[in-house]
Amino acid sequence: MTNTLERKIKVENNPSIFPKNQWYVIALSKELKQNMIARKVLNIPLIIFRDEHGQVQALEDRCCHRGMPLSCGTLENGRVRCGYHGLLYDGTGQCVEVPGQDKIPSKAKVKAYTVVEKQGLVWLWYSFGQEIADIEPPDYPYHDHPDYLYDGDVYHYQAPYQLIHDNLMDLSHLAYVHLKTIGGNAKIHMNAEMKVTQNDDQVVVKRHMINSEPPPTYSMAYPFTGKIDRWQEIDFRVSHIRIWTGAINAGTDSLDNPDRDGFNMRGFHAITPETEDTCHYFWTMSTNPQIDRENIANVVIEQTRLTFDEDKVVIENQYKNLKQFENSEMVGIHIDVGLVRARRMVEQLI
Ligand code: FES
Ligand SMILES: [Fe+2]
Structure with missing residues (x-):
């Protein structure tokens, strides 16, 4: 862990302590109806809402009049009314009404951020200096794929975002943390054949568990006939992680076939820092049931929720303890390869 002095130097030399020039998820589309969300992301207090055209907007959460x-105000037909003296702002952050005064001061506006809503996710372009994004937000096809059904949620974490990266890059913890759902035999998890590859902006970890017992969630969701060949493929990018897990009946296909059949769970995990010590975890689970689709998808998503609840307890406890033993070292073991590379990538960007 970085000590306080190192942190202070970093902040002074670089206004961003988070990787910049990236798209970050700041909301799930389903969170935004007739409401306004107050959410701090990347140390920026924001309000997020739909304007009068239904388009998602994000403004800094500070009235330009008296701050x-x-x-604390209200959303009026896609415009935001300050709850103190009633200034009204449109989606671009421009003040469009000052009650009791005809002329609107030219400086009466608040900062608006570049946001794009795509495939059920709201992305914010985070940069310093380069306000306009020159790349599109990432594409996530499983949110509008005919074979898949999905749902998700957002969790607030009392822990820094990188501890969640660590957790997701190391799925061997399934054997100890998630025994009741997607876990399975500890020995098989810890000894799974693992390949780690990397390019400029991705770290990919592939783990195969051949001829293993189906865990409870898998048996419930798919009519496996006996043992299974199981895979976990983790695709880490700085702003989010994609985890494709699933299984086929043992020996019926190659786990290198990208179109293999069977039971699929495609997890989307966007962990957006709130502050240095806290974060928002946006997750969705997409799955491809063959029969009784709605029902099975609901069960898979609910079981996913249970496993993520289990992770939250572990990670928040881990962080509490890391703070109690701030100067202690962590000892690496074989399963840490993926997380070490992911941390290195984030470190280089910062
Ligand atoms: S502080 Fe917002 S209108 Fe005065
Ligand atoms: Fe987990």
């Missing part, structure tokens, strides 16, 4: 949080 009141705009989130």
Whole structure:
């Protein structure tokens, strides 16, 4: 862990302590209806809402008059009314009404951020200096794929975002943390054949568990006839992680076939820092049931939720303890390869 002095130097030399020039998820589309969300992301207090055209907007949460949080005001037909003296702002952050005064001061506006809603996710372009994004937000096809059904949620974590990266890059913990759902035999998890590859902006970890017992969630969701060949493929990018897990009946296909059949769970995990010590974890689970689709998808998503609840307890406890033993070292073991590379990538970007 970085000590306080190192941190201070880093902050002074670099206004961002988070990787910049990236798209980050700041909301799930389903969170935004007739409401306004107050959410701090990347140390920026924001309000997120739909404007009068239904388009998602994100403004800094500060009225330009006397600094009141705009989130204490109200959303009026896609415009935000400050709850102190009633200034009204449109989706671009421009003040469009000052009650009792005809002329609107030219400086009466608040900062608006570049946001794009795509495939059920709201992405914010985070940069310093380069306000306009020159790349599209990432594409996530499983949110509008005919074979898949999905749902998800957002969790607030009292822990830094990189501890969640660590957790997701190391799926051997399934054997100890998630025994009741997607776990399975500890020995098989710890000894799974693992390949780690990397390019400029991705770290990919592939783990295969051949001829293993189906865990409870798998048996419930798919009519496996006996043992299974199981895979876990983790695709790490700085702003989010994709985890494709699943299984086929043992020996019926190659785990290198990208179109292999069987039971698939495609997890999307966007972990957006709130502050240095806290974060928002946006997750979705997409799955491809063959029969009784809605029902089975619901069960898979609910079981996913249970496993993520289990992770939250572990990670928040881990962070509490890391703070109690701030100067202690962590000892690496074989399963840490993926997380070490992911941390290195984030470190280089910062
Ligand atoms: S502080 Fe917002 S209108 Fe005065
Ligand atoms: Fe987990």
